[in-house]
Amino acid sequence: MFRTGIPSSPAAAGLALLLLATGCTATGPTDNSTSAPAQVQGEADGGSSASPSSGGSGSSGSSGSGSQDDMSIPDIVDAVQPSVVTIFTEEGLGSGVIYTEDGLVLTNEHVIHGNQDVEVAFADGQRVSGTVEASDAVSDLALVRADRTDLPAATFQSGLPRIGELAVVIGSPLGFENTATSGIISGLHREIPGSASSSQSLVDLIQTDAAISPGNSGGAVVNGRGEIIGISEAYIPPTQGAVALGFAIPAPTATEVAEELREDGTAEHAFMGLAPGAITPQIAEQLNLRDTTGVVVLSVSRGGPADEAGIRPGDIITKIGDDELSTPEDLLAALRQRDPGENVSVEARRGSDTRTVDVALTDRPAAQG
Structure with a gap:
């Protein structure tokens, strides 16, 4: 765009x-x-x-x-x-x-x-x-x-x-x-x-x-x-x-x-510490995915909220709280509605296993934009 x-x-x-x-x-x-x-x-x-x-x-x-x-x-x-x-x-x-x-x-x-x-x-x-x-x-x-x-x-x-x-x-x-x-x-x-x-x-x-x-x-x-x-x-x-x-x-x-921005020149944004990606046919084949719903985790920031919660690259995130995810934009929109310091439940698939973990969101580091 x-x-x-x-x-x-x-x-x-x-x-x-x-x-x-x-x-x-x-x-x-x-x-x-x-x-x-x-x-x-x-x-x-x-x-x-x-x-x-x-x-x-x-x-x-x-x-x-x-x-x-x-x-x-x-x-x-x-x-x-x-x-x-x-x-x-x-x-x-x-x-x-x-x-x-x-x-x-x-x-x-x-x-x-x-x-x-x-x-x-x-x-x-x-x-x-x-x-x-x-x-x-x-x-x-x-x-x-x-x-x-x-x-x-x-x-x-x-x-x-x-x-x-x-x-x-x-x-x-x-x-x-x-x-x-x-x-x-x-x-x-x-x-x-x-x-x-x-x-x-x-x-x-x-x-x-x-x-x-x-x-x-x-x-x-x-x-x-x-x-x-x-x-x-x-x-x-x-x-x-x-x-x-x-x-x-x-x-x-x-x-x-x-x-x-008026207060101190910066704005706070909820940070999860991962890079989301769309599940393309190539990714589905590479990860051997039968269920292509959700968002694939492309990478995880070391020591970030997702890392601390046990989320790993290749995991498929399907929900944040009550928000169901179909695209990476859905994940960003869900985070836009939340604040740093908030705890959210995240539903993720790894292979055939589905689990829910709690993620403690932080403020986005300056280096992360």
Whole structure:
């Protein structure tokens, strides 16, 4: 898959190879290069509803598929667009959402990857310098400090949207700043097939049919009340037979990571200490597997949680807690829902034997991304 910035690198494995990146490094209206082939990412979004939040994470919205308070799409765009920015790097451009009044902007990590100094363009036409304050590759989120204050911070919804709810995307696709597209929320808890081999971020996503294109990455998906419900992350291009398949990081995930990054520059992620893999026909033959359900353990970190629990390479993991696993992305999504320090039961097969072990999850070591 590819980053959604305005892409520039090769693809990963499986369906991931089919994804185009939409956000991170656009170099102009006609530039369609990608910045990171293994992740598809998003769009740009705008700000708050009628009264922007001053704290970014001050999410006042509740999950729901609309109410009498819903605005028209033009009113949504008018309300949110001032909170959407375009982020320029040496490699290209992406989008971002104003997180706090004092200049913090939330965007994708792949938008700013490899850069410390950027330029931030606002809806009113003003451009200022910006500095990358913190980033987290696992969630593909980053905070940029723009050299400007008294900004209209966006309001983030505290819960997940409902399938069928209005979705408005605002960003800078292919360099066309302040572009708005609309659709609905098409699905929740989505994973991009084949992405686990190259990325940790393309799991537990919101799916929308609102158009997302390169340059949109780091922007937002907005509901009918002008609240941010997601940060644009990826899309599958029509050349692969897809029709309006876009993906976004849910607002609760985005704000949780953003608050951790604000606190000390890092974000915590549950770590199991193993590399998951899909059970291909070749692996099934090599391991003499009759039952091909589950996820194969390709490697185990020495001294890590899985190692301590007795999990070994070649084992087949079928469940984490109550979550049944069919793909490596399922395993990453299950871990995304858990915290470091949590104990989880893991069901694994080894040969003809099936057993359940307790794994004490830890925080992901810095060296592990």
